[in-house]
Each structure stands twice: as C-alpha cells, then as structure tokens.
Amino acid sequence: MTDATADAEIVEALALRKRTRLNLMLIFLLVASAGLWSAWETDFNLVELVKGWGHINNLLARMFPPDLEIVQNLGGPLIETLQMALLGTTIPIFIAIPLACLTATNIAPDPVLGNFIRLVLHTLRTVPELLWAMLLVTAVGLGTFPGTMALILHSTGSMGKFFYETIEAADPGVIEAMEATGANRFKVIMFGIMPTVLPNYLSIVLLYWEFNNRAATILGLVGAGGIGLTLTHAIQDFEYTEAVTCLIAIVLILTVIDRISAYLRKKVI
C-alpha cells in the first residue's frame, strides 16, 4: 500500500466519522425541539413548582404525621384490592388461552375467526383499565365488581396477545410429530404446545399480577372499590394525614408483591 492510498483511506475514515457525528447531532436537535415544542404547548413550567412551594409545604405539613389510627380500617379495602387483582389475573387466563389457541396462526382452525379474535383482544387491551372501570361503573354501579371486570377485560386483551405470540414461536416439528400420531387439534395443543409454552405463560401471568395489583389501587378513583376508594375519600374530605397513611400502605403492599413475583419468576425460568 502506498502512502497516497493510505492517506485517501484516512481522509475517508475521518469524513465518515464527521458524517456520523453530524447525523447524531441532527437527531439530538430534532428530539430536543420536539420536547421544547411539547413543553410550550402543554404549559410545562418548573417555575410554577417553585412558586407553589409554599402551598406544597403547606400540604406536606397537613399530611404529617400520618394518621395511624385508621390503619385498622385499611385492612378491609387493602384485602379487597388484592382480591380484585387476583381475580383480574386468574380469570383472564382461562379466557385468554382458548382465544390464543384460536388465533395463533400456526394452529388456528379458521383464519377469519382468528382475525376477529385478534381484533377483539386488541380492543380489550387498548382501552385502559381505568376507562373500562369508568364505563362499567356507569353501567352496573359503584363497587368492586366493575373494578374486577375492568381488570379482567384489559388483562384478557394483553395476556391473550402474549399467549398467541408464544404459541406462534413453538417448534413446528413437535406439532407435526403430534399430528403424525393421529392426534386431533385439541390433543396437539395439549401435548405439542402447552408443555413448551407453560413456563412463558407463568412469567406473563406473574407480570400481569403485578400490573393488576398496581392498577387495582387506583380503580377506587372512579368508584370501583378497594384501597383507592378509601384514598379518594380521604383526599375529598381534606383528611391528608389519612391519605398519606393510605399511600404508605399502598407502597408497602406493592413492594411486597413485586418481591414475591420476582422470586416466583426466577423459580419458573
């Protein structure tokens, strides 16, 4: 290699580096201006936070010390919340698995039905559970039932998607081997697919159990029961020392659940 070609290569390499840097800079500018535009349009202003410092201080002062006397009244709503999350996670399993089997492209009996189910699942998970709860409270009245139903609807849509995607990734060779023994579709699913996807399913279910516990705590906001309802009442009645006790209880219980879920997930994988 002569010095001249070596020089040419170096020039080329340096030019490439410059172009890469320029591109990165452009991307950064683009994202930054999009951020600034959004902040401008949405009146995002940290100065307000500083200006309101007095009010915040005031609020914090009214929150402390937390009112521990209401702890005995929190047990009921707290358990109610956990029960809603438990039902909202377990019932969807029995709905989502059959639906996933009917829509997973590698085993679905009918493509039209499969596409229709996909659309239903998509709709179920696109509507946030809080919105489902609002609609259901309007339809069936206040209480934990609309809250649980909201969790069930949203989780069915979300878990169903993960379930059918897992089935679609299953080994086609095993499915074929089961078909070759003269097994019908149901047995192919039970023996050729379920044993393989089960660990993934447990992991997905645990994830949604965590998610539903978090979601269940705020469903009370729209009157759908649980600890969220107690919290909402406390805030509406300006009982901030009670509200903060609720918040502490929520954080504690969710931390415990995250730990349990993480432990179980580690066990199944």
Place this chain on the structure above:
Amino acid sequence: MIVVSDLAKSYDGTIYAIKDISLTIEKGEFTVIFGPSGVGKSTFLRCLNYLVKPTSGDVIIDDQRVGDLSKAELLGLRSRVGMIFQDFNLVNRMSVLGNVMCGRLHGLSVLRALTYSFAQADHEAAVHALRRAGLADAELYNRRVDTLSGGQRQRVGIARMLVQKPKVILADEPVASLDMKMQHTIMRLVSDIAAKDEITVVMSLHHLDLAKQYATRIIGLSDGRVAFDGPPDSLSDDIIDKVFKMEDKKVVGTRDD
C-alpha cells in the same frame, strides 16, 4: 401396501416440489427415498399421510384412498402410520415416558388429555417399546428428554412410533443428526424391528452408503421426479452420476431445508 399414483405437490402453484410420482411399495419392503437435500424427499413422505396435502394424485394405504378419508378416518390412519424425524421432534419439557405415550394420543379420551393422565396399559406399552428401542435403563424414564444424548433421543422417538403398533413407518432423515457409529446402530434397530414385525418402511436418506446397506429398494429422486427405482445393488456409480448430475442447477421449493 402403499400405492402412489401421479402424485404432485406444489406449495406456491408454480414450482413443483414433487411431480409425476407413481409407484407401489409392497408390504414389508424397506424403501429408501434417496437424493440430495431439497429434492422433495420430505414432501413425498408427508404426502403419504397427508401431513402435506398433495396438489394432485392419489395415495392408497391398505386399500384406503387417503384423499377420500373423513377427518376422523384420516386421524385413524395416521395412528397406524408411525413417523420418526431428523430432529426427533420430542417435547423437550416432558419426560421420556410422557413422550413415548404421546404415540397413544389417538385413542386418548378428552378427559385424560385434559389431565395429562394415561392409562396403565399405555404406561406398560411405553416401557415395552422403550426396551425394544434399546432404552432398558428405568432410571431414564422420568428424566426430561432434553437431558438425553442424540442417540437416546432418537430411541425415544422410535419408541413413540412403536407404541402406535404401526403398519407403516415413515422416517425422515432419521440419522442425519447422529454420529457415524450411532447412525448404523439406529439404522440396524429400525430395520430389525421392521423385519420382525413385517412393517413397511419408507425412509428418506441422503447418505448413499447407508441406503445401499439397509434398503431392499432404493428410489432416487431428482428434480422432484423418480429418477431411479430398483434394488440397491443395481444402483451403480455410473447411474448416480447420470441421474443426479443436474441437481445443483435445480431450484425446488421443499420442506427439506
């Protein structure tokens, strides 16, 4: 007896993986479908039990025209046709016994399928089949199959096929994933079982040496058509050169790869 007439399969409607295949395989024959990979061997095997539905032509197994069977009758026919595979196609997370009993799925009731419980007779048949397949060590039976060696896994695959009490064995490159010594062990095992039980074997292979050593009849495929059909010793190097020289130029859509 298997009668195949004018069998053809195209996956996309233009390129044919197999075409114009007509032949009769007598009961008890050990037939090897020979040819390079991508030539349509796997497609041919799967057309026999309609795992792949032929585009045209007929398959008749034991006087039953497979294309005319109802859904339930087809499942019944498949339960009498055992199949083994290159990659064994076992359920990795299931035990050796569980995998073997999958060969009995056809007769399993819905309730038993739902609870994964097989009858005592199925357990006994599985143990019997495992012994015949050369896995006599009971310590292995409750192990997950993904803890076994390749040769042991193919033995499990053979046992799964044996509990079907098959009249026909379809074998798709059953030794391609095994080392040389194990290749012969498995080939001998399959050919001994087939000879003893008078089972018809249709096996795809791309190793000529193995084909010549174990087959009673070799059918050479080239470009999806029968290019050679005869006893192993009539397949000379000359014929091989002549029949398979074109293979590299052909592009054939198949499931082989």
